[in-house]
Ligand SMILES: Nc1ncnc2c1ncn2[C@@H]1O[C@H](COP(=O)(O)OP(=O)(O)OP(=O)(O)O)[C@@H](O)[C@H]1O
């Protein structure tokens with residue numbers, strides 16, 4: 339977020355310098371208070387301007403919403419400040435994207451936190467096109483909170499430093515969604531699957547009506563698996579049976595409520611994510627004789643997920659199939675992936691998932707966070723010894739990551755709980771750190787797995803990568819795995835610039851293609867080898 343006062347030059351000529359200092363001080367304090375109340379971070383003041391981060395130093399799942407609310411508060415508050423008779427107006431621009439945050443050391447100045455990347459520039463440019471006391475956001479920001487605010491589309495603007503015209507939207511105000519999930523998540527598709535769970539919930543309601551005694555139901559599952567959606571459906575069923583529905587968020591009341599519903603015609607339904615189970619033994623002890631049913635929501639079945647994606651199938655069936663596979667039964671992830679794919683950004687991890695994962699990552703201790711980041715470099719599956727090696731430690735204790743359901747046990751290895759968690763963490767790593775970790779991973783796999791060694795060197799951007807691909811391909815070919823060998827040699831050739839390496843790779847490719855029975859291609863590869871042969875011997 340970039341926010342700036344309107345008309346600073348005029349003010350500086352009209353006000354006594356001491357009064358001006360006071361005005362600016364009051365304004366800075368106002369910005370800092372508002373930003374602080376939404377847990378944002380004022381990184382820099384540049385005269386009347388302020389550069390503000392949401393998502394750093396600590397990410398929240400709803401950082402975009404926090405930023406927009408803070409911005410609206412700022413444009414309401416600043417004109418009311420005491421300003422020695424001056425009219426104070428402010429403009430705010432907000433954009434979303436990856437940035438590198440670090441200390442920027444200016445000549446002779448103390449270091450300040452600065453953000454490097456396109457996003458801060460975009461926010462500053464959007465700020466400049468905002469009307470006084472208006473908030474303007476980029477499409478990348480609006481997409482994260484489409485329902486929670488009212489917008490006016492300002493069309494596309496050519497902004498300095500941006501080669502393509504940029505879509506800008508003015509934030510008009512907060513819309514009033516029923517709850518925070520209606521807000522961030524777009525209009526729901528019809529409920530898919532969950533028949534057994536609904537039958538169970540219907541049974542609970544019927545028993546409650548018959549006996550005049552209720553019970554507590556606890557719906558648990560990972561983020562986005564569909565707890566709130568199921569609860570909505572439950573409320574619909576309950577209303578049909580003339581129950582009144584009430585929603586609350588306060589944990590301490592719940593145990594007492596649970597104890598109460600056991601003796602009156604009421605049902606208490608609670609939802610929670612898996613990672614921080616608040617209903618522990620101590621909680622249960624306070625609920626008296628209340629019966630508690632637990633519904634663990636599993637991922638949707640592939641058929642159900644496909645049904646959920648059906649509206650998109652006609653647009654691009656193969657992309658939809660890939661999204662269904664990648665979402666692995668998580669309806670939220672599926673929705674976000676589909677939306678990304680339809681906008682032509684299929685490969686990227688959607689910003690909303692990135693935010694969700696980043697928030698979970700930021701809640702970890704530093705050592706767990708660093709551990710999980712290194713694990714993400716190893717891939718969706720990893721083992722403890724490799725991870726400890728990457729971290730330069732003798733051992734790594736995965737207990738807390740297991741307890742928080744970020745990873746799970748898979749034979750004698752570990753698996754990220756969801757492939758998208760691994761991808762989002764990997765994407766969030768600085769490239770320099772990522773390369774360093776890949777380099778270490780390559781040396782771990784040196785004698786253990788030539789293929790993984792080559793792939794890690796490749797991702798580390800190492801010069802040794804083509805030679806490693808050659809070595810890995812030789813091993814694969816030696817074991818009659820010619821398809822794998824071919825893939826490795828071809829990747830090696832994409833990277834190799836050294837003539838001797840190109841010769842060896844082309845020669846091996848010819849050999850592999852010969853064994854695969856593709857004679858014309860084999861001949862062509864041998865020809866290419868000959869063309870780069872360093873000497874007569876070759
Ligand atoms: N069975 C389903 N059929 C159709 N859509 C679903 C289903 N389950 C979930 N969805 C959709 O997937 C998205 C995520 O679901 P929901 O918000 O209920 O997840 P949640 O488990 O409550 O997540 P959180 O832990 O973040 O609260 C929503 O847009 C919801 O409408």
Ligand SMILES: [Mg+2]
Nearest residue numbers: 519565566567
């Ligand atoms: Mg929910």
